Amino acid sequence: MSTATEAEEESTWEQVLRKMLPAGAPLPDEDHLDYSIAVEYQGPPVPYQVPRVDPLNLDSLSIRSSSLVSVADDTDVSVPVAAPITASKISKFSRFRNGTANVLVKESTSSVPQIEKAVNGENEEEGESAQVVNGRKGEENEGKRVNVVKFNTPRDSETEDDGYSSTQSSAAADALRPTSAVRKGSRKRGVCSRCGKKNRLKEREACLVCDARYCSNCMLKAMGSMPEGRKCVSCIGHPIDELKRSSLGKCSRILSKVCSPLEVRQIMRAEKECAANQLRPEQLIVNGRSLRQEELAEVLGCPIPPQNLKPGKYWYDKDSGLWGKEGEKPDRIISSKLNVGGKLRSDASNGNTKVYINGREITKVELRVLKLAKVQCPRDTHFWVYDDGSYEEEGQNKIKGKIWGKASTRFICSLFSLPVLHGNPFVPKEDPTTFSGKSVPKYWEQGGVQKLLLLGLEGSGTSTIFKQAKFLYGNKFTPEELQNIKVMIQSNMYKYLSMLVEGRERFEEEALMEKTTTPVNAEESASEFEGNQQCIYSINQRSKHFSDWLLDIMATGDLDAFFPAATREYAPIVDEVWKDPAIQETYKRREELHLADVAKYFLDQAVEISSNEYEPSEKDILYAEGVTKSNGLAFMEFSFDDRSPMSEIYNEESECLPPLDKYQLIRINSKGLHDGCKWLEMFEDVRAVIFCVALSDYDQTWAYGSGPSCNKMLASRDIFESLMRHPCFLDTPFVLLLNKYDAFEDKINQVPLSTCEWFKEFCPVRTHNNNQTLAHQAYYYVAVKFKELYSSITGRKLFVWQARARERTSVDEAFKYIREVLKWDEEKDDDMYGITGDDSFYSTEMSSSPYMGPE
Ligand SMILES: Nc1nc2c(ncn2[C@@H]2O[C@H](COP(=O)(O)OP(=O)(O)OP(=O)(O)O)[C@@H](O)[C@H]2O)c(=O)[nH]1
Ligand SMILES: [Mg+2]
Numbered sequence: 001m002s003t004a005t006e007a008e009e010e011s012t013w014e015q016v017l018r019k020m021l022p023a024g025a026p027l028p029d030e031d032h033l034d035y036s037i038a039v040e041y042q043g044p045p046v047p048y049q050v051p052r053v054d055p056l057n058l059d060s061l062s063i064r065s066s067s068l069v070s071v072a073d074d075t076d077v078s079v080p081v082a083a084p085i086t087a088s089k090i091s092k093f094s095r096f097r098n099g100t101a102n103v104l105v106k107e108s109t110s111s112v113p114q115i116e117k118a119v120n121g122e123n124e125e126e127g128e129s130a131q132v133v134n135g136r137k138g139e140e141n142e143g144k145r146v147n148v149v150k151f152n153t154p155r156d157s158e159t160e161d162d163g164y165s166s167t168q169s170s171a172a173a174d175a176l177r178p179t180s181a182v183r184k185g186s187r188k189r190g191v192c193s194r195c196g197k198k199n200r201l202k203e204r205e206a207c208l209v210c211d212a213r214y215c216s217n218c219m220l221k222a223m224g225s226m227p228e229g230r231k232c233v234s235c236i237g238h239p240i241d242e243l244k245r246s247s248l249g250k251c252s253r254i255l256s257k258v259c260s261p262l263e264v265r266q267i268m269r270a271e272k273e274c275a276a277n278q279l280r281p282e283q284l285i286v287n288g289r290s291l292r293q294e295e296l297a298e299v300l301g302c303p304i305p306p307q308n309l310k311p312g313k314y315w316y317d318k319d320s321g322l323w324g325k326e327g328e329k330p331d332r333i334i335s336s337k338l339n340v341g342g343k344l345r346s347d348a349s350n351g352n353t354k355v356y357i358n359g360r361e362i363t364k365v366e367l368r369v370l371k372l373a374k375v376q377c378p379r380d381t382h383f384w385v386y387d388d389g390s391y392e393e394e395g396q397n398k399i400k401g402k403i404w405g406k407a408s409t410r411f412i413c414s415l416f417s418l419p420v421l422h423g424n425p426f427v428p429k430e431d432p433t434t435f436s437g438k439s440v441p442k443y444w445e446q447g448g449v450q451k452l453l454l455l456g457l458e459g460s461g462t463s464t465i466f467k468q469a470k471f472l473y474g475n476k477f478t479p480e481e482l483q484n485i486k487v488m489i490q491s492n493m494y495k496y497l498s499m500l501v502e503g504r505e506r507f508e509e510e511a512l513m514e515k516t517t518t519p520v521n522a523e524e525s526a527s528e529f530e531g532n533q534q535c536i537y538s539i540n541q542r543s544k545h546f547s548d549w550l551l552d553i554m555a556t557g558d559l560d561a562f563f564p565a566a567t568r569e570y571a572p573i574v575d576e577v578w579k580d581p582a583i584q585e586t587y588k589r590r591e592e593l594h595l596a597d598v599a600k601y602f603l604d605q606a607v608e609i610s611s612n613e614y615e616p617s618e619k620d621i622l623y624a625e626g627v628t629k630s631n632g633l634a635f636m637e638f639s640f641d642d643r644s645p646m647s648e649i650y651n652e653e654s655e656c657l658p659p660l661d662k663y664q665l666i667r668i669n670s671k672g673l674h675d676g677c678k679w680l681e682m683f684e685d686v687r688a689v690i691f692c693v694a695l696s697d698y699d700q701t702w703a704y705g706s707g708p709s710c711n712k713m714l715a716s717r718d719i720f721e722s723l724m725r726h727p728c729f730l731d732t733p734f735v736l737l738l739n740k741y742d743a744f745e746d747k748i749n750q751v752p753l754s755t756c757e758w759f760k761e762f763c764p765v766r767t768h769n770n771n772q773t774l775a776h777q778a779y780y781y782v783a784v785k786f787k788e789l790y791s792s793i794t795g796r797k798l799f800v801w802q803a804r805a806r807e808r809t810s811v812d813e814a815f816k817y818i819r820e821v822l823k824w825d826e827e828k829d830d831d832m833y834g835i836t837g838d839d840s841f842y843s844t845e846m847s848s849s850p851y852m853g854p855e
Contacts, residue, residue, distance in 0.1 A: 192215035192218055194214050194218035195217065201545045202215060202552065203252065203549075204254070205219045205230055205255060207230060207232045209238045211241060212232055216258050219255075219258055226270065228271065229248070230267070230271065245279075245310055249269070281295065285326075286316050287341040295341065296340075298338050298340055302334065302335035303335050304335045305335070312326075313325065313327075316334075316341055317344050318340075320386060320387055321335060324348075324349055326348065327348075327350040328350070329349055329362075330418060330419055349363050351366070355381050356381070357383045357384075357385050382395075389403045450664070450687040451686040452666065453668070454690045455689070456691060457670050457693070457702070457712065458670040459625070460694045461692050461739040461803070462669070463669070465692065466634055468805060469811060470636055473638035475637075475638060477621070485616055486615070488624055488625075490610065495554070497550065498551055503593040504537050507537045507585075508537035512535055537585060539583070543576065571609075574610070575606040578603045578604075594700075622806065633666070636665050637663065638663055639663060688732060688735055689732055691734060693713070693736065693737070693739065694740040695741055695743070695782060697740075698712075698756040698759065720789075730794075736790075736798055737802075739804070740803075740805070741802050741804050745775040748778050
């Protein structure tokens with residue numbers, strides 16, 4: 001039962017309060033004391049009488065104060081419940097304030113009018129009134145109040161702020177709060193569960209247990225010192241809502257605004273590590289049996305534990321280490337030989353293939369991968385698979401091979417989202433057949449498909465090239481891919497806008513700072529002050545609210561959950577904000593914000609893009625940043641069908657023509673490169689690595705995640721270097737695509753190439769008759785720098801090609817060049833001498849270039 005204490009004397013209330021608060025919670029000072037807390041008191045008996053209040057008879061409760069209750073969205077319960085007291089308005093002597101206008105309103109379901117309401121309304125820090133609550137019997141505590149609608153009537157707040165006349169004890173309100181924390185119902189975005197203020201544009205911090213949402217004003221008051229992370233004080237000790245498990249320990253923007261970084265760190269740590277928030281063993285059922293505490297400990301403590309473990313039913317094959325959700329294909333490989341759960345059942349993953357691994361009937365996908373990996377598995381085969389991936393048929397006592405041994409199998413697995421053994425000592429690196437022994441070209445064994453690996457730093461143009469290849473060589477985008485691209489474009493648009501509004505905020509601050517620190521003369525600056533501190537980066541309230549809201553959403557990483565469902569709704573305001581002169585001014589400084597120039601292309605079409613009927617045009621597809629929604633791995637197969645029809649007519653034995661060369665283009669985005677290049681091991685059998693560099697990056701800065709920033713060209717160079725040193729590619733030819741030549745041409749006359757420290761010795765030749773433009777010279781210089789680096793490390797020749805990926809013909813030429821490189825690479829093994837004299841044709845030979853500065 002909750003106890004509520006009303007203490008007369010200062011020393012006494014302080015004492016009592018301290019005991020009520022969670023250990024370590026700061027005691028609010030008297031002026032700001034507006035806690036309304038209900039916690040179960042578990043301390044020693046107190047030496048004085050605790051005032052008791054009988055539970056209220058809800059039906060007879062008449063409240064003069066500001067709140068009434070509606071149960072608008074609740075069908076089964078309809079008990080009026082006592083009001084939310086705007087806690088910040090209650091004095092420590094716990095009197096209700098004077099009620100004013102009370103209005104009952106249903107929560108509107110459309111959010112557009114709410115935006116209007118909120119953005120036109122006053123700031124949430126100011127007083128408000130007229131709150132209506134959807135409450136429910138027995139769950140009315142701070143955390144449980146939902147759907148509070150407020151009216152932005154400034155008059156009300158004025159009258160409200162003075163005088164508290166009700167003498168009703170706050171204990172009455174406290175008594176209504178249950179002690180148990182139960183999550184209930186849906187909560188409306190933007191309504192603070194404590195003060196009831198509503199603003200859809202403000203982010204709220206949610207309690208991990210009951211999902212009560214608090215505004216930044218109320219958060220600390222409702223959550224205290226957060227000894228178990230973000231939980232209402234009354235929810236401390238209770239297990240978290242499992243839906244929120246993935247957000248444990250992930251700081252929100254609002255929290256980082258309210259607390260210092262050190263506090264945030266402590267809170268996040270407590271949230272992750274405190275006992276109450278841990279998985280309980282009975283929540284995990286493995287092979288049909290819930291775990292015991294020591295089994296859970298074993299699972300979590302083993303060298304390769306299942307990650308992001310959530311409550312649920314799993315199967316585990318302790319011989320191979322395979323682990324998956326009950327009824328599903330394997331999800332990962334964890335440590336083997338753990339003694340946990342029941343016995344693995346044959347139907348554990350609901351397979352119907354009549355092929356068994358360690359007694360489990362495998363799923364169709366697994367069977368497919370086994371077949372692709374050339375493992376013989378007719379029906380009723382029983383395999384025994386060990387934790388190093390080696391396998392044998394049951395009863396035969398003869399190891400047949402290693403399932404994940406071949407790179408190609410690992411690649412297939414990754415395509416089918418099946419787990420593979422990673423970074424384990426058993427990957428047979430020493431096995432010559434899995435490495436590209438060039439004497440028998442590897443691709444012959446794989447049906448003649450030659451893999452081309454396309455990579456580059458973020459924004460270098462790899463996805464543009466990939467998409468161009470798709471347009472060029474005939475692979476149509478499927479409806480599903482198109483849908484993904486559409487969603488990608490829509491969410492990118494919000495990303496661009498949020499970068500702009502964030503930049504605007506910064507520029508505005510800077511501009512105003514400058515204004516105040518450099519007054520032209522006293523009079524002017526005074527009048528400027530009165531002019532409400534405006535500058536070219538200032539925007540109106542409405543846009544400002546939208547911007548704040550957008551930034552909050554972006555900060556919580558919620559974007560995908562929120563869009564594109566809301567895209568249509570917000571299209572007009574997106575368009576309005578984008579066209580705002582302040583944002584346009586900000587866009588002019590986009591380079592400082594690392595904002596791609598396609599931002600304009602897409603934001604100009606905000607309304608069309610947001611529409612349901614929107615279908616990305618070819619140009620949209622091409623200009624969009626990324627290939628897939630997750631923008632991870634993408635691949636396509638193609639061949640160049642450019643044999644002239646004439647030659648076939650002439651060739652009487654046209655059937656004897658060699659089949660067209662088939663290629664598989666695999667594009668990895670730059671993230672895959674940063675994660676310790678671990679992806680790359682799957683691609684050891686590629687025929688060529690195509691590394692893409694944006695020439696125009698030479699004056700850009702860039703940072704790995706939140707790390708220190710550096711020149712982007714240097715970052716590209718470093719990645720390139722780590723690739724050529726990678727053991728998988730020791731024998732693989734590299735093609736360097738120097739992309740964005742168009743942007744480079746535009747830039748080079750304004751920004752000297754020597755801006756990049758690696759190119760500081762570039763000294764262009766300035767003769768009148770020189771028909772080579774500066775861009776041309778600069779391009780050659782860059783190419784030579786890369787070539788020198790490459791040959792100094794590998795002792796081989798680097799192939800370089802220039803590209804403008806937005807132009808389709810340029811990409812076509814690039815691929816034709818790559819084809820020549822492959823041919824040359826093949827022939828060089830056959831004929832070491834015949835070709836070497838001729839190789840300058842394939843590469844940009846310019847070691848004697850006049851543009852090289854003195855070394
Ligand atoms: N001006 C110009 N822009 C280009 C060129 N190639 C690509 N872009 C643009 O540069 C931006 C980034 O290109 P992407 O193809 O997405 O780059 P990426 O390598 O896939 O980068 P991530 O997806 O971020 O890993 C896009 O807006 C492209 O339209 C080019 O040759 N010239
Ligand atoms: Mg991209």
